Amino acid sequence: MNTETLQHLQGAAAGQVHAKDTVISVSGLSPxxxxxSRVFELLVVAAIIMLFAGAIHLHVLLLAGDWDMFxxxxxxxxxxxxxxxxxxxxxxxxxxxxxxxFRLPIGATVGATCLMxxxxxxxxxxxxxxxxYPLNLVLPAQMIAGAIVLDVxxxxxxxxxxxxxxxxxAFAFLFYPSNYAIFAPFYVPVSHQGMMASMADMIGYVYxxxxxxEYIRIIERGTLRTFGDSxxxxxxxxxxxxxxFMHYAWWYLGIAxxxxxxxxxxxxxxxxxxxxSDAKAGA
Amino acid sequence: MIHKAMKMFTLWLGLVVLAGVATxxxxxxxxxxxxPYLRTRTVQYYDVHYDKQTVKVNEEFTLVGKFRLMEDWPDxxxxxxxxxxxxxxxxxxxTRVESxxxxxxxxxxxxxxxxxxxxxxxxxxxxxxxxxxxxHPLLSIxxxxxxxxxxxxxxxxxxxxxxxxxxxxxxxxxxDNIEFYGSARALKWYGVWIALAAFWLLFWLVRPLLLPxxxxxxxxxxxxxxxxxxxxxGVILGVVVVAITFGGYIYANKEYxxxxxxxxxxNKVDPLPLPKNDVKVVVTKASYDVPGxxxxxxARMTNNGPEAVSILEFATANLRFVNLQAPGADKVISPDYPxxxxxxxxxxxxxxxxxxxxxxxxxKFEASDAMWEVERLVSFLTxxxxxxxxxxxFVDKSGNRMMTEIGGPILPTFTAL
Numbered sequence: 001m002n003t004e005t006l007q008h009l010q011g012a013a014a015g016q017v018h019a020k021d022t023v024i025s026v027s028g029l030s031p032x033x034x035x036x037s038r039v040f041e042l043l044v045v046a047a048i049i050m051l052f053a054g055a056i057h058l059h060v061l062l063l064a065g066d067w068d069m070f071x072x073x074x075x076x077x078x079x080x081x082x083x084x085x086x087x088x089x090x091x092x093x094x095x096x097x098x099x100x101x102f103r104l105p106i107g108a109t110v111g112a113t114c115l116m117x118x119x120x121x122x123x124x125x126x127x128x129x130x131x132x133y134p135l136n137l138v139l140p141a142q143m144i145a146g147a148i149v150l151d152v153x154x155x156x157x158x159x160x161x162x163x164x165x166x167x168x169x170a171f172a173f174l175f176y177p178s179n180y181a182i183f184a185p186f187y188v189p190v191s192h193q194g195m196m197a198s199m200a201d202m203i204g205y206v207y208x209x210x211x212x213x214e215y216i217r218i219i220e221r222g223t224l225r226t227f228g229d230s231x232x233x234x235x236x237x238x239x240x241x242x243x244x245f246m247h248y249a250w251w252y253l254g255i256a257x258x259x260x261x262x263x264x265x266x267x268x269x270x271x272x273x274x275x276x277s278d279a280k281a282g283a
Numbered sequence: 284m285i286h287k288a289m290k291m292f293t294l295w296l297g298l299v300v301l302a303g304v305a306t307x308x309x310x311x312x313x314x315x316x317x318x319p320y321l322r323t324r325t326v327q328y329y330d331v332h333y334d335k336q337t338v339k340v341n342e343e344f345t346l347v348g349k350f351r352l353m354e355d356w357p358d359x360x361x362x363x364x365x366x367x368x369x370x371x372x373x374x375x376x377x378t379r380v381e382s383x384x385x386x387x388x389x390x391x392x393x394x395x396x397x398x399x400x401x402x403x404x405x406x407x408x409x410x411x412x413x414x415x416x417x418x419h420p421l422l423s424i425x426x427x428x429x430x431x432x433x434x435x436x437x438x439x440x441x442x443x444x445x446x447x448x449x450x451x452x453x454x455x456x457x458x459d460n461i462e463f464y465g466s467a468r469a470l471k472w473y474g475v476w477i478a479l480a481a482f483w484l485l486f487w488l489v490r491p492l493l494l495p496x497x498x499x500x501x502x503x504x505x506x507x508x509x510x511x512x513x514x515x516x517g518v519i520l521g522v523v524v525v526a527i528t529f530g531g532y533i534y535a536n537k538e539y540x541x542x543x544x545x546x547x548x549x550n551k552v553d554p555l556p557l558p559k560n561d562v563k564v565v566v567t568k569a570s571y572d573v574p575g576x577x578x579x580x581x582a583r584m585t586n587n588g589p590e591a592v593s594i595l596e597f598a599t600a601n602l603r604f605v606n607l608q609a610p611g612a613d614k615v616i617s618p619d620y621p622x623x624x625x626x627x628x629x630x631x632x633x634x635x636x637x638x639x640x641x642x643x644x645x646x647k648f649e650a651s652d653a654m655w656e657v658e659r660l661v662s663f664l665t666x667x668x669x670x671x672x673x674x675x676x677f678v679d680k681s682g683n684r685m686m687t688e689i690g691g692p693i694l695p696t697f698t699a700l
Contacts, residue, residue, distance in 0.1 A: 021504070021506075021507050022507060023490070023491045023495045023496055023499050023507050023508060024491055024495050026495075026498070026499040026502060026504045026507050027491070027494070027495035027496075027498035027499050028498065029494070029495055029498070034491075034495070037491070037493070037494040037495060038491075038492075040493070040494065041492040041493050041494070044493060045488070045492075072545060073545075074545070075544065075545045075547075076544050076545075101497055101500070102492070102493055102496040102497055102500065102508075103496060103500055103505055103508040103509055104487055104492070104496065105487075105509075105517065106483065106484055106487050106488075109480050109483050109484055110484065112480060113477070113480045113481075113484065116473065116476070116477060116480070120473075131374045131375075132374050132375055132376070132411075132412050132443075133374070133375055134375075134461075134462045134463070134466075135463075135466045136461075136462070136463070136464055136465050136466045136469070139465070139466070139469045142472075142473060142476050144476040144477065144479065144480045145476060145479075145524050145527070145528050147480070148479060148480065148483055148520060148521065148524045149521050149524055149525065151483065151517070152517040152518060152520060152521035152524075153521070155509065155513065155514060155517045156514060156517070156518065158509075174524075174525070174528050177528050177529055177531070177532035178476075178527075178528040178531070178532075180531070180532050180535055180536075181472055181531030181532060181534065181535040182468070182469045182472045182473075183465075183469075184535035184536070184538065184539045184542065185464065185465040185468060185539060186464075186465055187539065187542035187543060187544070187545075188452045188453075188454055188456060188539055188541065188542055188543075189452060189453040189454070189541065189542070189543040190450055190451070190452050190453060191453055192381075192388075192390060193381055193383075193388035193390060194388060195388055195390060195391075195546070196453070196543060196546060197390065197546050198542070198543050198544065198545055198546060199450070199452065199458075199461070199464065199465070200545055201390070201545055201546050202450060202461065203461055203464070205379055205390050206375075206378045206379055206380075206448055206461065207375040207378055207379075208369055208370055208371075208372055208375055208377070208378070208379055209375075210369065210370075210371045210372060210421060210429060211429065213367035213369065213392065213423035213425075213429070214367045214390075214391055214392045214547075215365045215366075215367050215392035215423070215425050215549065216425075217545075217547055219544075219545050219547035219548075220544065220545075220547065229544075
């Protein structure tokens with residue numbers, strides 16, 4: 001049980017809970033202050049959207065890279081394993097910040113939506129309009145399904161550990177089925193030059209990417225194929241297991257990154273900052 | 284002040300226009316940026332032909348040729364253990380229809396190509412985006428990167444909107460154009476997920492959001508921040524999300540019962556049979572005259588064949604120096620070969636006499652042209668091993684062509700100060 005929950009129970013026991021209390025009445029803000037508070041909130045929302053859309057997009061580009069970028073990288077094994085593990089990081093940190101300071105169970109959904117917004121701009125702009133690649137070659141995966149469930153689990157359990165265990169697992173486990181409805185048409189088989197290919201392979205082949213030779217794709221290199229055609233579910237389960245730890249780590253990273261630390265204003269620090277030449281002299 | 288501002292504005296406008304013009308089409312794509320040892324001592328392209336230089340949108344053209352993987356492969360370059368054949372173009376201005384290496388389909392990569400052997404490639408391409416595009420054959424080598432062949436300008440005419448690439452799947456599904464296949468469906472699904480996310484976010488965002496909630500929390504009043512209704516709505520939304528996820532998965536499985544995994548893995552291909560070569564060439568001395576932009580090579584040549592042979596051509600890094608006095612020299616360069624890669628002055632020889640059967644003679648030839656500079660090939664003088672490589676072609680009086688690989692250390696001759 002965390003500190004905030006304890007405070008709530010103590011407050012309730014002391015008879016401080018009133019049925020007609022609202023957030024506004026409890027906050028004690030005047031109508032004018034509330035107005036400025038709302039304006040401030042709008043500015044913060046705009047800043048969050050721009051900042052985190054860019055940050056999460058960059059993060060996923062760097063760590064999930066081609067698996068999220070290209071259609072012919074979305075294999076049964078690594079795509080459902082690696083992508084959610086990368087994608088849960090920022091949502092977990094945002095969830096921690098929104099929950100700890102505001103009791104808002106929306107952090108993961110904010111992260112997922114920011115990423116969706118960023119890729120909705122970058123994929124058409126960078127690939128379709130600038131370099132003439134077809135949109136279907138660069139369709140991104142979405143993590144909104146997992147993010148909403150992650151937020152709901154936080155709302156229900158109100159606990160970082162349980163959210164990591166159940167929510168982190170669900171986030172990764174839902175990634176594959178929630179994206180399969182989007183990408184299933186690209187796994188239908190075609191015959192090309194006497195060889196079988198999936199439509200995704202075919203689209204990747206037709207549109208040349210000079211600096212992306214076929215051999216750099218990492219497609220099902222491993223022993224998960226011993227599970228036959230169930231490799232995706234095994235990957236999803238394993239991804240869920242990793243996401244438990246990933247969520248927990250990034251939750252506390254989010255807390256750490258949103259906490260302010262102050263240096264004590266003593267003689268040593270002042271000497272370090274150059275405002276006093278000798279710490280001993282000031283002592 | 285206003286005058287200065289106007290000047291700055293004009294300068295800014297000029298830069299914007301220049302940037303706009305410069306980005307209208309890619310003039311080149313870095314083929315000259317590769318170091319000379321990569322281009323002269325790894326993959327030597329020859330007999331490269333483009334069957335068309337002007338195509339309409341949807342019209343196919345074929346690019347064929349051969350390449351020799353040089354025996355004297357640089358240590359700094361990974362061996363061709365895994366390679367991929369492709370075309371180098373400024374984006375998908377053209378599309379791939381089919382590709383072959385020694386007649387074997389080249390949709391996937393190949394493994395374990397052999398040094399000192401020749402391979403024949405064929406690329407069938409299709410015009411897609413109107414414009415004038417520089418297209419090269421390309422062999423990508425894992426660990427080393429792309430090694431490009433001679434580039435030719437291909438003019439694509441027509442309208443981009445007319446481009447189609449129809450495909451029929453093994454399930455019998457006819458797709459009119461793979462360019463748009465699956466995109467609308469994906470956008471609809473993204474729409475569903477964004478709508479659900481928007482609902483959840485707006486459900487919280489319309490209420491007092493940050494400051495009032497933070498202040499209430501500081502006062503220990505979590506009870507006013509999350510109500511039973513909030514939890515109920517959240518749980519219902521979670522159930523809906525899970526239902527849509529697995530419902531969509533089951534529906535997609537029913538819609539597409541026969542699916543296959545992505546196809547990967549390398550293929551193997553045998554090299555071409557060893558070509559007939561009756562002439563043994565040993566380079567005894569090679570130098571590069573920096574101010575004269577000329578390579579001089581002295582080699583001891585032995586003709587072990589039954590016919591007298593003449594030196595026909597020296598080729599390296601797609602540059603071609605033809606001995607204009609050799610039999611059939613006028614037909615060596617096909618009309619479709621890029622003219623900017625052919626030395627105008629040809630190849631100079633100290634001795635034009637044919638090499639007789641059984642004869643051994645030391646011959647010096649000169650490959651001189653500004654192309655060395657233009658193609659940025661003189662920096663081989665700064666390589667760690669300062670070596671050159673290339674292909675030397677011979678021809679007998681019957682017009683039979685022979686080819687041998689030459690190479691060795693090279694010495695620079697700098698301008699005397």
